[in-house]
Amino acid sequence: MTENPRARETRPASAPPKGKLRATGTPQVRPTTEGWTQKKDAEGRPLLQFASPKRGKPPLHLADLTPTERIEKVKELGLPGFRAKQLATHYFRHYTSDAAQMTDLPADIREQLVGGLLPPLLTEVRRLETDRGDTIKFLWRLHDGALVESVLMRYPGRITLCVSSQAGCGMNCPFCATGQAGLTRNMSTAEIVEQIVRANRLIAEGGLGGKKADDHSMERVSNIVFMGMGEPLANYNRVMDAVRSMVAPQPDGLGMSARGITVSTVGLVPAIKKLADEGIPVTFALSLHAPDDHLRDELIPVNSKWKVDEALDAARYYYEKTGRRVSIEYALIKDMNDHAWRADLLAEKLNERGRGWVHVNPIPLNPTPGSIWTSSTREAQNEFVRRLNDAGIPTTLRDTRGKEIDGACGQLVATTEDEAASAAMA
Numbered sequence: 001m002t003e004n005p006r007a008r009e010t011r012p013a014s015a016p017p018k019g020k021l022r023a024t025g026t027p028q029v030r031p032t033t034e035g036w037t038q039k040k041d042a043e044g045r046p047l048l049q050f051a052s053p054k055r056g057k058p059p060l061h062l063a064d065l066t067p068t069e070r071i072e073k074v075k076e077l078g079l080p081g082f083r084a085k086q087l088a089t090h091y092f093r094h095y096t097s098d099a100a101q102m103t104d105l106p107a108d109i110r111e112q113l114v115g116g117l118l119p120p121l122l123t124e125v126r127r128l129e130t131d132r133g134d135t136i137k138f139l140w141r142l143h144d145g146a147l148v149e150s151v152l153m154r155y156p157g158r159i160t161l162c163v164s165s166q167a168g169c170g171m172n173c174p175f176c177a178t179g180q181a182g183l184t185r186n187m188s189t190a191e192i193v194e195q196i197v198r199a200n201r202l203i204a205e206g207g208l209g210g211k212k213a214d215d216h217s218m219e220r221v222s223n224i225v226f227m228g229m230g231e232p233l234a235n236y237n238r239v240m241d242a243v244r245s246m247v248a249p250q251p252d253g254l255g256m257s258a259r260g261i262t263v264s265t266v267g268l269v270p271a272i273k274k275l276a277d278e279g280i281p282v283t284f285a286l287s288l289h290a291p292d293d294h295l296r297d298e299l300i301p302v303n304s305k306w307k308v309d310e311a312l313d314a315a316r317y318y319y320e321k322t323g324r325r326v327s328i329e330y331a332l333i334k335d336m337n338d339h340a341w342r343a344d345l346l347a348e349k350l351n352e353r354g355r356g357w358v359h360v361n362p363i364p365l366n367p368t369p370g371s372i373w374t375s376s377t378r379e380a381q382n383e384f385v386r387r388l389n390d391a392g393i394p395t396t397l398r399d400t401r402g403k404e405i406d407g408a409c410g411q412l413v414a415t416t417e418d419e420a421a422s423a424a425m426a
C-alpha cells in the first residue's frame with residue numbers, strides 16, 4: 001500500500017502544546033486498560049488479529065447459499081428444486097425453522113428439508129430486557145460454544161437490531177470489553193442473518209414491548225447496525241453476503257432497505273474502499289474517537305496501520321461513490337478525547353474534505369466512577385457538539401439506548417456468568 005504522507009503526522013498543528021495543557025489545567029488522560037493486559041506483538045504494539053482462528057465450521061444453512069445454490073442443495077437431497085423457494089419463504093418471510101409449521105409442505109419431506117437446510121445455529125442462553133420491554137439483549141451460543149450477543153431496540157417508527165459479526169474481536173481496543181479475549185472466530189453468513197430472523201420471530205410473537213397504540217410501524221426489524229461484537233470489515237465476505245441476503249426481496253432474502261443497514265468500522269481502509277465499490281448503498285459509519293494520530297494510535301490500535309487521514313479519505317471516497325452521507329462515531333471520554341481543540345481539529349479535517357458529506361455522532365459513555373473510561377461532563381459534551389455545529393458539521397449526541405442493560409455498543413461482552421449459564425445449558 002502507498003504511504004499517505006499525512007499519515008506520518010503524530011501531533012496535530014492545532015493541538016495546544018503540552019505546556020499550555022498544563023498551564024490551563026486541561027488534563028490529558030492516556031488510554032490504558034483497566035483490569036486486563038493488552039496482548040502485544042513482537043514490537044511491543046497492541047496485537048492486531050485479522051485472520052480468524054481455524055475452528056470447526058458451523059453447519060451449512062439456507063442463508064449461506066444463493067437462491068441458485070439452494071435449488072442445487074435441495075436437488076442433492078433428492079427433492080424437486082421448487083421446494084427451495086418454499087423453504088426460503090418459511091425462513092425469510094415467516095421467520096420459522098420449525099418443520100411442524102410448514103403445513104404447505106408434504107409431511108414426509110419437511111424434516112428432511114429442515115434437517116438439510118435449516119440446522120439450529122443460535123441457542124439462546126440469556127435474555128435481558130428493560131422494564132418497558134422495548135430493549136432486549138440476547139446472548140447466543142454458537143454450535144462450538146462461542147458466545148455472541150445482539151440487542152433489539154424499538155424507537156418511534158423503527159425497530160433496530162444491533163448484530164454481531166465475529167465471536168470476540170481482534171482489534172484490541174483498550175476500552176472495549178469485546179476485544180479483551182481476542183478473536184475467537186468469524187461468524188458465518190447464516191449466523192449473522194439468523195440473529196435478524198430470530199428477532200423478527202420474537203417481534204411477530206409480540207415479544208418486543210413499548211409499542212404505542214398509534215404506532216403503525218411495520219412489525220419487524222427495519223434497521224440493522226453492525227455494532228455488536230466484532231469488526232465487520234475484518235469478516236468482509238460473510239458480512240457482505242449477509243447484507244445481500246438482508247436486501248434481497250422476499251422470499252430470496254429479508255427484503256430490507258440498504259439505507260437502513262449501517263456497517264461500521266474502526267478504519268480498515270482497503271475494506272472501506274471495497275465496500276464503496278460494491279454498489280450496495282448501506283449507511284457507513286467510521287468509529288473515529290480521536291482526530292489526531294497521537295491519541296488514536298493508543299485508543300484504536302488499528303490506527304498504527306491506517307492513520308486518521310487515510311481513514312477519513314476512505315470515508316470521503318465512500319461518500320463520493322455512493323452519495324450516502326457518512327457517520328463519524330465519537331465516544332466522548334472524560335479528559336481523554338473530549339477537549340475543545342479536538343472538536344476544532346475534527347471539524348477542520350472534515351471540512352478540508354468538502355461540505356455536506358458527513359455528520360458526527362458523539363456518544364456519551366456510561367458514567368463509571370473511578371475509571372478513566374468515564375463519561376465527559378455535560379459541559380464538555382455540549383461544547384464539543386457546539387464547536388462542530390458552528391464549524392458547519394451537522395452533529396448530534398447519540399441516544400445510548402441499551403445502557404440500562406449493559407448493551408451499549410463497545411460494551412457487548414459475554415461475562416463469566418454468561419459462560420457459566422451457557423455451560424449449564426450445553
Ligand code: SF4
Binds near residue numbers: 170172176180231410
Ligand atoms: S471497539 Fe469494536 S473494533 Fe474495537 S475491540 Fe471492540 S468490537 Fe473490536
